Amino acid sequence: MAIGWLSRLAAATPPPVFAAVGPGLLPATERLLARPTLRRCGSPREAAILLVAGTIPEPAGAALDRVHDQLPHPRASFDWDGGGDAEAAIGALWRGLLGGGASEPDRLPDEPPNSWRGEGDHGQGGEGMMGGVPYGRPMAMTGDDLRDGLSLDLYTARIGPFAPMLPPGLQLSATLQGDLVVTAAVARPPFEQPAEADAPEACAARLLRLLGLGGDADRLLRGGRPRGLGALAAIPTGLAADAQGGDARARLRAWLGGEMVDVVCPDPGDLLVGLEWHEATLALASFPPSALRRATQAAEAA
Amino acid sequence: MNLLIVVAVAVIAGVALTLAAHGGARPAPPGTAPQALPFLGGGTPDTHAWQRFHFRAYSMTLLFVAFEMEMMFMYPWAVVFVAEGLKALAEMGMFLAILSIGILYGWREGVFRWQ
Incomplete structure (x- = not known):
């Protein structure tokens, strides 16, 4: 059986995991996914296992269901509380899926965001080129x-x-x-994370991953040194300046040197306007998670 | 005659194979509505992502085409000019006039204002 042989071959590869990280489990999840026996996916479309780390608070429940439904079949989700041998459990789930195990059904109803079928001149749900809700969305x-x-x-x-x-x-x-x-x-605001999430190597690894240096990020998280050259030069100067005169590049330099960074993050709304999307993600990741959380809470209170 | 038979057989075999492949393949089942949502990390969009955006390299492209085309034709024209004289000069004048309309348009679009 060619299919059986192929499935066995596929089951020997690292399981593709998309992580939905809840409060308190960011450092543990990062360490888990830095292992070579798991494959971290940047999109649910690429993944077969949805790793749900921690208890997801209720306002984010619908979002979690949306992410769950975006995994292609066959798929499985794994609720993790931070303990136990998650690696083995995910591996067993992956082998079960490839061995013909049942795939999880959609959690959300199969309904378009707006009803559109049969409306408009051609049944496309709109009027003219731009009006109405063609195919369910304006x-x-x-x-x-x-x-x-x-x-x-x-x-x-x-x-x-x-x-x-x-x-x-x-x-x-x-x-x-x-x-x-x-x-x-x-x-x-972002979920609350333990002080460990502000550790220099964890913060530097997040920035390196955004720069496309995933291998270096994993190496840092496993206690090694990054090999990539020019990561600092890849961050524009003056990006995400803080009140103490530092910028994203200076903070990455400090983190790579093993120093903790303690800065006040400006209001993220003002910080991001005018940046390109990738710069904006770098700007957010260039602040320690605790500083970013304080800034977003201050912005909400104001 | 032999060649004709070979071509005919190849065409018939090609059509038959295409039809067989088309008929044999089942269309993929349509995805569900939650699967058709764009991935925004659990967030939702307000509109379709199909949008008009500014291709900012276009002004450079315009300049490149205007000036590069001029130079491309001037080298062979220089050879012909020696033999043809005034007639070749008039032809190049017409060609440059057409290209300079593009340059004028680029000027209006602010191509020469370096920012």
Whole structure:
């Protein structure tokens, strides 16, 4: 049986895992996924196992269901409380899936965001080119560009709380024009994490991963030294300046040198406007999780 | 004649194989609505992501085409000019006039304002 042989071969590879990290378990999850026996996925589309670390608070429950439903079949989810042998449990789940085990059904109902079938001239759900809700969603409309005032389309979305490029729990309500952040506001602050999450190697690893140096990030988390050269030069100077005169590059340099960074993070809404999306993710990751959480809570209280 | 038979057989075999592949393949089942949602880490979008954006390299492309095309034709033209004289000069004048419309358009679009 060719399929049986292929499944056995596939089951020997590291299981592809997408992590939805809850409060308190960021450092433990990062250490778990830095192991070579698990494959960390940047998108649920790539993964077969959804790792749910910790207890996800209720406001984020619907978001977790959405992420769960975006995993392709066959899929399984694994609730982890931070203890036990998670690696072995995930491996067993993966082998079970490839051995023909049952895939989890969708948690959300199979309904489009807006009803559209049969409406409009061609049954596409809209009027003309841009009106109505073609295929269930309105079309993007124009607004003035920050850079040169050209009138271009705006894309407004809530991003997070399980976006892998943002701190876990942080939900940004952002308007983008192409890749440029036009407005940004914190819809929900990041989850609380233990002091361990502010450790220099953990913070540096997060930035290195965003720069595409996943191997170096894993090496740092396992207690090694990064090998990649030029990571510092890849971060623009003056990005995410703090009140003490440092910027993202200076903080990464300090973290790579093994120093703790204690800074006050500015209001994330003001910090991100005018940056490109990737710069914005670097700017957020260049603050220790505790500083970012304090800043978002202060912004919410204000 | 032999070649004709070979071509005919190849065409018939090709059509038959295409039809067989098309008929034999089942269409993939459509994904469910939650699976069709774009991945925003659990967040939701307000609109479709299909949008008009500014291709900012276009002004450079315009300049490149305008000036590079000029130079590309000037080298062979220089050879012809020696033999043809005034006629070749008039032809190049027409060509440059057309290209300079592109340059004028680029000027209006602010191509020459370096920022």
